[in-house]
Amino acid sequence: METRSTRQILALLEKVDAVHGTYYLFMHGWTTVFGTGLATVRLPSALAMILATACVALVGRRVFDQTAGIAAGFVFALVPTVTRFGQETRSYAFVVLAAALATLFLLRALERPGWLRWAAHTLAVAGIGLVNVVGLTLLLGHGVAVLVHCWCQRRWWSVAWFGLAAAAGVAIAAPVILLGMRQSGRQISWIPDSAPWIVWEQVLGSTLLAVAVTALAVVGVLTHLRRDAAARTLMAAVIAMLPLPVILVASTGDINYFFSKYLLFVVPAWAVLAGAGIAALRRAPLVAAALVVLAALSVPGQLTLRADLSPGWYTYPQARAFQPLSYSEAAQVVEAGYQPGDGLVTSGPWWWARELGVRYYLPADVSPRNVFQQRTAAQRNELFGSDCADPARCLRDEPRLWVLLPADVDEPLSKLPKKQSAVLAERYGVAQVTHVTGLTVALLQRRG
Template sequence: MTSYDLTTPLLGRDELITWDVVTRDTGQILATLHNVDAVHGTYYLLMHLWVNLFGDSVISMRLPSIFAASAAASVVSLIGNRLFGSRAGILAGIFFALVPAVSRYAQEARSYAFVTLVAALATLLLLLVLNRPRSAWRWAAYALTLIVLGLLHVIALSVVAAHVCLIAAHARRDRSLWWKSALALLAVAALLAPFLQLGRSQATIQLGWIPKPDGWALISIWWDVCASGACAGALLTLALLARSPRRTPLLLCAAWAVLPTMLVWLASQGDISYFRSVYLLFTVPAWALLAGAGLSAVCRSKRAAAALLAALAVLTLFDQRQVRQPFDHDGPIFQPPLDYRAAAEVIRKHHRPGDAAVYDREHAWKLDAGIQYYLPRDLTMRDVFLQSSPRQVNEFSAIDCPVPERCLKGEQRIWLLAHGADPDPLNAINQGQASALRHDYQQSWTQPVTGMTVTLLVRNDQR
């Protein structure tokens, strides 16, 4: 399910950031993380190793997320087997795999599938710890997994709230769990503290665009987390039917499903909002576990359970297709969508040695990276108005020439990649750059593609 139609969606802006960062050398990556996006630093370093080994094709960059999502489905099944029995565990794993958001982020070169996997793995390890609480090695493994989780995405540490509920339930019989768990969690907090502080210092830059959530956002987020209203409704309905002879399995899953969302919502009422559906993807396993337990409780027949699973698959078919649309990876955040692939193909067909390029960085963030990614690697063009590239300044954004006229080097042909579909593409770019180009160049021809315009400019003396 997760690997189907893997290459149809274009790389989104976040994925282009991944590509930009992981293709830098290790020293540049570490310097960049000191300035921005430290919370994704562990993922970038891992992907840096992966890309060095397997290349930076779309398939290669997205394949680790597919592996992580597939492994997460297996871990969900193992948790379900421990909590509700083997049948419920298998159903939970299938439910997890059917959630459209799981497919969506399994096909994205970002950390969220890994975060979901590690959150589920930490929960499984806690269950193993509580089965043998005297094992120091199990406590160490659990603490180490939480450290990895925090290094992958700080917000996912809110899953610990559900873990504390489970520990409290077991501590009624074994009071030593209080000090053992406190020791483990304090060690995690101490080791992550410098990283958390760095991430906090960058939060305004990274998250300043996310709106503060209101009460309705707390309700509607469930639909967004699943990337499907139908799927969210089905999971919620089946979750309400979940039954267990013990209270702790239901307590853990309910707390895992609800508490992190509540905590992130509350934390987002301050100066910085953290309330994005993708940040809460790690709660989907809890809903899948409850749904698996609910279906197992109401359907004793394998045929009936299979029929309901098939019905859910059909019910979410539209949403599964939707998350595989060419521009879905930018979703509603970046509008309009930009067809880098089509624009790069236009340039590839008509390119001549010595051609240069001008990118509209003022109105379309990462347009330059998108075009450069989809161009053949041996096709290079001088970025006319670029003063410092993102990797040169250890940032995500480039710095343009302050005096555009001084950056023109007499190129005979310049490709202008401008946001939108203005009949005069020079109107769409920085007006200082436009004035410099109008003085020496004229428009030869223009071809619109989705979200942008590809224009060939030629020097006046070549007309």
């Protein structure tokens, strides 16, 4: 998407991926200025998670105290999925940041109301809606928190301010919301149902950490409900917990929204509650010891989600949903044997984007033509391209063809569409078959 023009991106968003459109457009501008290197495209997500960590610490300090804030920041940073999505070129780090900012700005606005503070909350809410519509369920928790605050203060103006700010934020994101609802059948109808606890483990990227964070959050709520911070504790609890059952109930229909990546926006609030649980130990050595134990519990998840080929393991700590694919390994094979004039053939489901993935790792002077592709995805304003109806007419006497196939395949022509396979079998022979992680790279040599 980053390599498409702005016009092409907008044309695609009318058909699909509207919910990712803000991120696509941002990254299009970012890469136009800074390039498409690995570190460059990962940096925005890393910066978003860094800022989110700061917001978590500030929220913890405002709701509870300094110790709870520091502990909350550490808890958040230790969550393996924070690491994982802090280096992934997707929009999920941005919704985590937007959710953390929205909560921080809400607390600031309730402490000292003013139109600038409520405007900041509006923009944060808009940010949530523009990058993850499901994250707007956070407003339910915010709304209950505002009611609790106003009930304790016996002042109700903040309810009106919150209503206006939330409505304005949703209005800004309305085009994305409406398009996303219209496209949901194509976009996310594939998501399978899973037990809530299994999804929660996937949200945090660790069974051990899921147990620990949940237990610490419960301790944080129970210990602070007995003090003068009861109202603030209740506010923090509803912000963290209320979106989850609402999303779960909303997922009883044809579309499942209770999916680990879509629930990441609640992690900051849960980290705040867990930080309060650690702070209940009071003494600094005990707090430090608790954080060390929590860090130790996170190690298996951290190591796994930092490993090579881990980004596709979105079901961790459960088994992989699919075999990982190493585009870089496949690119090394093609680059090592490439000759000018070589062509390219790809096969398999379009969503693995094998050609795009491999081309990303190839140097500019290694660019084999996709011989059977009639129109590219960008030309069609779609996520996938279209192939020639008559494969024989698309070949241009290329002396050699590189074939990219899924999984381990010993007979590459058998895995291609029948018409393509027939044409290639008549004109080419298999010269080389190389298996890399999740992919097969075959080289065909023209007969005669």
